[in-house]
Amino acid sequence: MLTRPPSWQRLSELARNPLQAFALSRNNVELWANLLIITFAVVFMLWKGATFAVTLGTVFAIWAMLSVSLNLVVGFTGLLSIGHIGFFGVGAYTVAILTSTTAYENLRTGAIPTFGWPFFAALPVAAIAAGLVALLVGIAFNRFRDDIYVLVSFGFAIISFNVFLNLRGITRGAFGIHDVARPQIGSWVFDTELELMLMAMALMVIVVGISWFIVSSSFGRVLTAIREDEQVAEVFGYHASHYKLAVWVISAMMAGVAGGMFSSWTTFIDPNSFILLESVLLVSIVILGGLATIWGSLLGALAFVLLEEGMRFLPFLPQEYVGQARQVVLGILLVLLMVFRPQGLVGRYKL
Amino acid sequence: MSKLLYRITVTAMLFGLVGLFAIACQQPEDEVFRIGVMESLTGPGETYGTVINQSKEMAVAEINAAGGIDGKQLELIVEDSKCGAQDAITAYNKLTDVDGVKIILGTSCSGAMLGAAPLAEEDGVVLFSASATSPDIEDAGDYIFRTAINDAQLGVDAGNAMWADGVRTLATINESTDYAEGVQKTSTEQFVKLGGTVVAEEKYSSDVTDFRTQLTKLFAENPDAVLLAAQSEFTGGTIVKQARELGFNGTFYSEVVPTGTTALEIAGDSATGLKAIIPSPDLETQKGKEFLDNFRTRYGYVTLPWFIGSAYDTVHIAAQCLEQTGDDQDADGFRDCLYNITWSGTIGDGYTFDAKGEVVGLSNAVVEVLPLTERTEENNGYKVLGPAPIQ
Incomplete structure (x- = not known):
């Protein structure tokens, strides 16, 4: 099972002798099944409905960034947080406010300050804003652990939603913000679905790369130690609270980047995109994929997007019920997966 | 044990994907007009999205029972746009890309409408809502219409x-x-x-x-x-x-x-x-009363009469325009038809659409x-x- 990515050395070894790679993985049913599913999915998408497939690619990249970053906190460090959507929202709103150029005075629904920044200038600010918010709440959250941590992060999700909803002078409250700028390099505007997907994928690769670096570094090993036993880590001279705060802020910054990409992709955001339910979905993606594995989070996000959007094609149902049926089937599938594979698709740990 | 179950799950997913292939590869028949519908069938807007969808289904059933449009049947492809921008965008891309529709009736919520509107405007796809009332939609574009009265x-x-x-x-x-x-x-x-x-x-x-x-x-x-x-x-x-x-x-x-x-x-x-x-005259027209009676007979209840009437009218207006253009891929013709149409339906007599796609002639x-x-x-x-x- 590919529970962790192979090293470069191993990869080059295998490249010199492809037959050996085949022999190694011949009995690995899961690997082949996963590859087959992904191939099927990609071929299916490209055959019928390329734009739809590309859209799903963007959705996948955004969810993947969120789940990989959340896995750093939940899986590797053992802090179960369901407030991650708040950082996603901070990133989304930062990019939206900084880049939107609509003259809201003409819309009779309340004006907000507009700046008209380009996307690439706003995106780092979004990451920093999410990081700063995370630093502030993280200092307070560090006093808590285990079950209490879940509750305070729950509180954070509720608070952030209400801030987005009620800070009318900045977020425009329930009316939402339009005309969020698309990424632009010179005169090249990323305004097709394909360009946006590539952009989202590029950001995802960066996020995954950083996460990979973190978990394979000594910093990552300390995080694992904290997850396994915080006291022991302290005894060995690591300030657990510093490490926890650091990974919390890094993870929030990644969520901020995902949020920035999200608002640029939809070009319209309102507080409804950042409700607690999305956070819970996100935690289920992380658990679905497997705790403490980056591959798992990617696979979890892919499985989630394919399941949820694949349900649009559910046959044999009157059209009236397709919408509801999607939710029901998705829920049942998630429950079944949790029952039969509590460690997730490729994970090693249970929650 | 868990390995076996995992294999079963994976096999089931594979079968699911093969099934998707089979469905997606069915060639659409040419003998029907196909238009899309996006409503919030789940989520916060579910209460009105569902009844609005029922109203549209009823209108289609009536049109088809009466012989369709120029002998062709009308078919709705319904997608759930929930009440937000993200699902509206995926639903929109599924409808326009996989099903190839050029005319979409929806959405229920203004948030979903504002998410899909920039795409529709760029692709030249008509979005025609019966219930999105946000003032922001006024300036959403040339292809964006609604029968709902601006807040x-x-x-x-x-x-x-x-x-x-x-x-x-x-x-x-x-x-x-x-x-x-x-x-x-x-x-x-x-x-x-x-x-x-x-x-x-x-x-x-x-x-x-x-x-x-x-x-x-x-x-x-x-x-x-x-x-x-x-x-x-x-x-x-x-x-x-x-x-x-x-x-x-x-x-x-x-x-x-x-x-x-x-x-x-x-x-x-x-x-x-x-x-x-x-919104007035709250289905006081003859058509409106008949519609409410039929709706009650079909579904056993009536709620938000104006909005379900509005949804019913959008389908009939769409049918009229399809009859005029004779092609469900002709979004520009459909748009021009909407600009020129004067409609007497369940929610009022002789209403039209102005240059911004806002309804004119309905009042509160x-x-x-x-x-x-x-x-x-x-x-x-x-x-x-x-x-x-x-x-």
């Missing part, structure tokens, strides 16, 4: 109505959603412009169930009347009920939601005398909720006092 108009009418009734001091309470907040904002702006004073404002989020504290704060300012703008019937009804329990005797003014069937059931006799500014009326004993299924629980006054 801004509703606010002006509400402000005028309150002023004409002699209200001089007003307290407001509204749900924190784009619709309710828009109504509150535009109504108070008009009311203040006429010379009135807003003495207190309260806002609540959609999951609140106890409003006594907020209401007590409003009543402490002794307002002549209270303006209530709700997004969900549950909160609308509960607020009216709790206000009367607290001993408030003044008049309630509201938009359409607190006059919905569920809201009136919750409020009971407390709602008596509540004045609402709602003031209604008053009847005492519990006089409410019947036919009068929906209220009587029409007349058109909204103009100042």
